[in-house]
Amino acid sequence: xxxxxxxxxxxxxxxxxxxxxxxxxxxxxxxxxxxxxxxxxxxxxxxxxxxxxxxxxxxxxxxxxxxxxxxxxxxxxxxxxxxxxxxxxxxxxxxxxxxxxxxxxxxxxxxxxxxxxxxxxxxxxxxxxxxxxxxxxxxxxxx
Amino acid sequence: xxxxxxxxxxxxxxxxxxxxxxxxxxxxxxxxxxxxxxxxxxxxxxxxxxxxxxxxxxxxxxxxxxxxxxxxxxxxxxxxxxxxxxxxxxxxxxxxxxxxxxxxxxxxxxxxxxxxxxxxxxxxxxxxxxxxxxxxxxxxxxx
Amino acid sequence: xxxxxxxxxxxxxxxxxxxxxxxxxxxxxxxxxxxxxxxxxxxxxxxxxxxxxxxxxxxxxxxxxxxxxxxxxxxxxxxxxxxxxxxxxxxxxxxxxxxxxxxxxxxxxxxxxxxxxxxxxxxxxxxxxxxxxxxxxxxxxxx
Numbered sequence: 001x002x003x004x005x006x007x008x009x010x011x012x013x014x015x016x017x018x019x020x021x022x023x024x025x026x027x028x029x030x031x032x033x034x035x036x037x038x039x040x041x042x043x044x045x046x047x048x049x050x051x052x053x054x055x056x057x058x059x060x061x062x063x064x065x066x067x068x069x070x071x072x073x074x075x076x077x078x079x080x081x082x083x084x085x086x087x088x089x090x091x092x093x094x095x096x097x098x099x100x101x102x103x104x105x106x107x108x109x110x111x112x113x114x115x116x117x118x119x120x121x122x123x124x125x126x127x128x129x130x131x132x133x134x135x136x137x138x139x140x141x142x143x
Numbered sequence: 144x145x146x147x148x149x150x151x152x153x154x155x156x157x158x159x160x161x162x163x164x165x166x167x168x169x170x171x172x173x174x175x176x177x178x179x180x181x182x183x184x185x186x187x188x189x190x191x192x193x194x195x196x197x198x199x200x201x202x203x204x205x206x207x208x209x210x211x212x213x214x215x216x217x218x219x220x221x222x223x224x225x226x227x228x229x230x231x232x233x234x235x236x237x238x239x240x241x242x243x244x245x246x247x248x249x250x251x252x253x254x255x256x257x258x259x260x261x262x263x264x265x266x267x268x269x270x271x272x273x274x275x276x277x278x279x280x281x282x283x284x285x286x
Numbered sequence: 287x288x289x290x291x292x293x294x295x296x297x298x299x300x301x302x303x304x305x306x307x308x309x310x311x312x313x314x315x316x317x318x319x320x321x322x323x324x325x326x327x328x329x330x331x332x333x334x335x336x337x338x339x340x341x342x343x344x345x346x347x348x349x350x351x352x353x354x355x356x357x358x359x360x361x362x363x364x365x366x367x368x369x370x371x372x373x374x375x376x377x378x379x380x381x382x383x384x385x386x387x388x389x390x391x392x393x394x395x396x397x398x399x400x401x402x403x404x405x406x407x408x409x410x411x412x413x414x415x416x417x418x419x420x421x422x423x424x425x426x427x428x429x
Binding site: 153154155157158159161162164165166168169216219220221223224225226227247249250251253254255256 | 384386398401426
C-alpha cells in the first residue's frame with residue numbers, strides 16, 4: 001500500500017461505503033436482523049477467526065445473529081457497533097474494506113468498551129447499492 | 144430503509160455534514176458554548192428523552208449547556224463527544240441524521256467511556272451552512 | 287471559525303484525508319513503523335505536549351515509535367488508534383486538521399480506552415498524496 005493510492009478512492013465511493021456501514025450497524029444494534037442480513041449477498045459469508053466454518057448465506061447469517069440478539073436481550077445487554085478507520089481499496093469490480101470495529105456494551109451499570117476487532121469485507125455492487133460478499137472479523141488479541 | 148437509497152447521499156452532502164459535526168462537537172468540548180449553540184437555528188430545539196420539555200432557542204440551549212460545563216469544570220472532568228455512524232437521509236429541503244454519540248470522560252484517573260447515546264438531528268440549510276432545527280438525544284439503556 | 291466555511295471543504299479533500307488517516311493508523315497498529323513514518327515529510331515533526339523537543343525527520347520518528355512498539359509487545363499490549371471528528375481547514379497550499387484520537391488498548395484482560403488526545407496536523411500535498419509536515423499530540427487532561 002502506498003500513499004499514491006489515496007486519490008484512487010473517489011469521494012462518492014467513500015460516502016456510499018460509509019453510509020452503507022452506518023445503516024448496516026444501526027440495523028444490527030436495533031435488532032432488525034433480517035434487514036441487517038439483507039446487506040449480504042444471498043450467498044455471502046460471515047467468518048469469525050477461531051470459528052472453523054463461516055456462516056454462508058443470509059439464512060445462516062440471520063440464524064447466528066438472532067441467537068446473539070436473544071442472548072443479549074436475556075442478559076439485559078445493549079450493544080453499539082462502531083466501525084471506523086475504514087481503508088477502502090477498489091479491486092476489479094469489488095471493493096475491499098478493512099476497518100476497526102469497536103463494540104460498546106451498555107448494561108444497567110453503564111457503558112463500556114466490550115471488544116475491539118478488525119472487520120475485512122469484500123463489497124460488490126448490486127445496482128446502485130453495496131452488498132457484502134465476504135466478511136472476516138478478527139478479535140484483537142495481543143500476541 | 145433500503146440499500147438502494149445509499150447512492151442518494153451525495154458525497155458533498157456527507158462531507159459537509161461530517162465537517163459540521165466535527166466543528167460543533169469540538170466547540171462544545173472546548174467550552175465555547177455560544178459558538179456551539181450558533182449551530183442551532185434561532186428557534187432550534189434540544190430534547191433529551193426523559194426530560195419533559197426540550198430547550199427551545201439558543202438562549203435556553205446555551206443556559207443548559209453552560210450549567211453542565213460549569214459542573215464538569217468544578218468536578219475536574221473533561222469530555223470528548225464522538226459522533227459517528229451517521230445515517231444521513233435528505234428529506235424535503237431538510238436532512239435527517241441519526242448518529243451514535245459516545246461520551247469519553249477524562250479525569251485525573253484517566254479516560255473512559257462515560258455514556259452511549261443516539262442523536263437524531265433535523266438539519267436545515269442556512270445559505271452555505273447547516274443549522275440544527277431539532278435534536279433528540281436518547282440515552283442507550285437496555286430494555 | 288464560522289459555519290459558512292463548511293462548504294469550503296471539498297468532498298474529495300475530506301475523502302482523501304480520511305483515507306490517509308485510516309491507512310496511517312492501521313500501519314502504526316500493525317507495527318509497520320517504517321511505512322507509517324513514510325506518511326511524514328522527510329523533515330516532518332512529531333511533537334507531544336510536555337516533551338520539550340519534537341522528533342524531527344523520519345529517522346527520529348521511526349526510532350521513537352519503534353521503542354513504543356517494542357515496549358508494548360513485551361507487555362502483551364495491542365493498541366488501536368481511532369482518529370475522528372476531524373475538522374479540516376485548507377490554508378495556503380497546506381491543510382490543517384484537528385482531530386480527536388482515542389487509544390483503545392487490548393490486553394489479555396480485554397479492551398478498554400487507554401487515553402484520549404487531540405491531534406493537530408499540518409498536511410502538505412506530495413503529488414497525489416498527503417504528507418504530514420507537523421504533528422502535535424496533546425493529552426486530554428482536566429484543568
